[in-house]
Each structure stands twice: as C-alpha cells, then as structure tokens.
Amino acid sequence: MKAIERRIADLWFTEYQTPNLRLGLRIEDVLLNKQSKYQHILVVDTKQYGRVLVLDGAIQLTEKDEFCYHEMMAHLVLCAHPEPKKVLVIGGGDGGVVREVLKHDTVESVTLVDIDEEVIRASKTFFPTVSCALDDERVKIMPMDALVFVKEHHDEFDIAIIDSTDPVDFASGLFEQSFFEDVHAALTESGMMVAQTESPFAEPELLRDAVLGLRNTFERAFLAWGSVPTYPTGLWTYAVGSKKFDPRIQRRSAPTGLKYYSDTMHSLAFELPPFVKEIVNGGNLKEAKGN
C-alpha cells in the first residue's frame, strides 16, 4: 500500500494593498488578533520579514524592513534642522519613529500622540526592538486624537512627524490641508514637519493632494522618496514642509549605525524620478515655490 504524503499547515497573511493587488506572507504563528476601540490589530511571525504589525489589514512594520521607513521619517527633518529640541510624533504608537528621534542628542522632549493605546501596548509586548525608547524619560505619551491635540498647541514644537496609517477612517484628516495648517501653527518659527504620503504608483492622486496641501501651508515644501519593501509597490514618499530652513540641506550629520539613511541619502532622497515630479504637478515642489 502506497503511503499518503504528510500534509503541512499552509498558513498565510494576505494584505489587499489595493482591490487588485495583494501581498502574501507565509506565517509561522499569530500572536495577537484583536479589535481595539479604533482598529483591528494583528501581530504575526512571518518567514520572510520576521514579526509583523498589521492595523486594519495593512502592514505597519516588519522587523526586517522597518528601518527603511523609520529612519527616513525621523532623520530627514531632524538632520535638516539646526537644533531640534521639542519633537511631536503623531501616530507611530509602535515607537519606531521615537526610537530614531532619540538618537539625536539635541532632543529634549518627544510628545507621542496616538489615538490608540492598544497599539502602544502591543508594540511594547511584541516588538521590543521597535518600542524600546517609549519608556525613555524624555517621552510623553498622549493617547488622544491628533486633530484635537494640534489645535491646542501653538509655537511649541521644532519638529512634527506625521506617522499615520493609510488615510481611511479616523486617519483621513491627517492628510488634509486644514490639519497641515494646525501643525504649522503648532511649530516654532523655524519648525519643520514630515508626513508619509503613500506610493506614487498606488496612490498618485492622494500624493498630489497631500503635497499641494503642504505647499499651500508651508513656506517651503518638498517631496522625498525611498524604498520600503512591505509597503504597496515598495516605493514610498515623504512630504516635508518647513517654515524657514531648506530641508534639502543637511545641517547635522546622520547618527551612527543607521542602515538606510545616511548623509548622502539625505540630499538624493529629494531628487525625484521624472514620473514622480510629473505627479506632483509638473516639477518638484521647489520649482513651484521658487526656491
């Protein structure tokens, strides 16, 4: 008698990056799978990218490639500012951006505003290498709606980092011009902000609208780009608004030990491929702003 081959449990997480595009990761285990007050939180161990945090079905970070995103979100603006002391991080409850921010000695305080405390808790439990700086004494955690927070603060922060989820539901306001105006008011006179603005391949209209909103609000506005393998299309953008300084110029060296960002990567991140320039209105923002 011929033996039947032993079968294996074929377990996958699939992200529908768009209705017509999906990314699949083979998983070894599901560590957390719950609905918070605001969103669905999933933590899985994958073969390809290590441990992965998923919010409302969208990958937020993986252990293997989170450095690409978190380093760019933090250091593009922190290295462009001559002396960043007070930093505001919106979203980013996982702590990855805060970890990078605190690599800068000048930073005296980081205020983290994330609407969902459950994300912070999940990160502390399952992502110790990402959340490691959240208990630093310079960090103040505010579990509240960022739209409300920024309205209540004026002329206070040197840097604002908008580490939002995709612009659906409660996060959609974080991509609108009225929010950028409130952030502008919350920044000091030499303040800068950066926001993640999705992929030019998957969300070109969203990217263009966000950039236009920033351009209408800030004295200077530029787009930067970089690679993030587990975000849709792998090509990601970062929109930078600045009240005074040209953010393309690096004023302080990169912290040591980084894996994606470097002194060289700073300036080249602002040089856009022609098709991305085209999306943000026929030319990089510098042309539109005349600087």
Added chain:
Amino acid sequence: MKAIERRIADLWFTEYQTPNLRLGLRIEDVLLNKQSKYQHILVVDTKQYGRVLVLDGAIQLTEKDEFCYHEMMAHLVLCAHPEPKKVLVIGGGDGGVVREVLKHDTVESVTLVDIDEEVIRASKTFFPTVSCALDDERVKIMPMDALVFVKEHHDEFDIAIIDSTDPVDFASGLFEQSFFEDVHAALTESGMMVAQTESPFAEPELLRDAVLGLRNTFERAFLAWGSVPTYPTGLWTYAVGSKKFDPRIQRRSAPTGLKYYSDTMHSLAFELPPFVKEIVNGGNLKEAKGN
C-alpha cells in the same frame, strides 16, 4: 424569498517571489499560457499593472512599471560611455531594453541574443509598446545560448547589457564570473557592461556573489539601485563593470521623454543605502577597487 447575491469570477495571478512571499495581481484575462522549449510563458491582463509577461512563474515586465527597469538597464551604461556604437543585449527578448538603447543616436547596431524565440514572438504579439524597436534595421536577433555567443566574440561591443531572468536553470550561468570574463573579452577596450542583480532584501548572497565576480573581472565595478514595484521587494540592483571609464560619471545626457532615469538619477543611483553597501562587502565597490 431573498435573492442570492450574484457571484463574480475572482481570477488572480500569484507569483511566489520566494517560498515565503507572494505577490497577487487580479487578472481580467489570460492571453497566452504555453510551454516553450525553454520555459513557461504566460501573458495576462491585470487591473493593477496592465498587461504582464511572466516567465517560469516570475513577472518579467508589466506595462505600468517596465520603464523603471528598462530605462535603468539601458541608460546607466549608454550615458556613461562617450560614444556607444555597438551594443550587445543578452536576454531581453521582450525588446524593452532594445527600445531604450535605440534612443541613442550614436548606436549603429544592437545584437539581441535570447535563447527563446517564443518570448520575442509573444512580445511582438502582445506588447507592441515594448517590442516596437525589434524590427529596426539596426537590430540583429540571434536566438541562441548567450554563453556560447560571448565565447565566439572578441573586442567587438562597446556595451553589453545582461537582461537575464532569475538565475535558475539555463540562466544561472549568466551570474557567474566565467561569464563576466567572456563578456569582458567581447567588449572593446573602453567597453562597459551592466547586469541586473536582484534585490538586496530577497537575494543578498546572490547580489554579493555577482558583484564580487564583476569586481574580479573588470577594471572598475560599481553597484547601482532603483525601484521596480513588481520585482520582489520593489528594490532592484544593477551591477556595472567598466574596462576604462568611471560609469558613475554621466558623459552624455539622458534621452528626452524618460520617466525614471534622468541626468540627476544617474549619479544618485550609485549612492547606496548603508545596508546595501554592507551586503557588497563593507563598502561600495569603489572602495574595494581604490577608485
């Protein structure tokens, strides 16, 4: 009586980019699905990326993002060479690289060596905007094994472009040092070559080995990188070997109308993120070559 909801045909193509990572594209139709003498050829229409060519299960090109890859493969070396006249393209039976090569007025002839004539035929039938230059009178098509072809040619080509499939089966020899040595001999004294060398996230060992092979063979060897959304991890690399000229220096301007490559993108493509430098042996190749 409650009506049952009408169901739709949910049709997908899935690429297993690694055993633990897969990319799924919703498809509208399958246009070609056949086994050639050398490989399986699939042509599908997708919602996300337009028409897609798949060889042995791996996406070779999509209508929406093929410009990222084909422009980099052609113009990095063609714009670095002062006067490229005779060009050799290995693989690339779809014609995308040839189309870009012929945007350079200096080019007098392009020899395309692809082992599989069925790919050329499929591209002419289903990808007219990609294969459009294959009937140009400057193009000579050689349907044969490139490993044999390069051994029979010496001091003949100014440029060699290795547009191979992934290094499995008949294509695996195209990533080995002995092949690079034959290409070196087939080039003129100022010749340059470029090879696609996969993703540093998905295939770091393969990338490092290919780069080492090139470094051992050519007087100068450098790695460049860029975005290609539908290739695994979206971050792709291009290894350039040169017998005389530093390929990081652009000697001729980019052709007009490009979407990814530009004069600015030329030099920044050779600036690697720290983690990629680390993979290719603790520093970009320039350090190892002393130039």
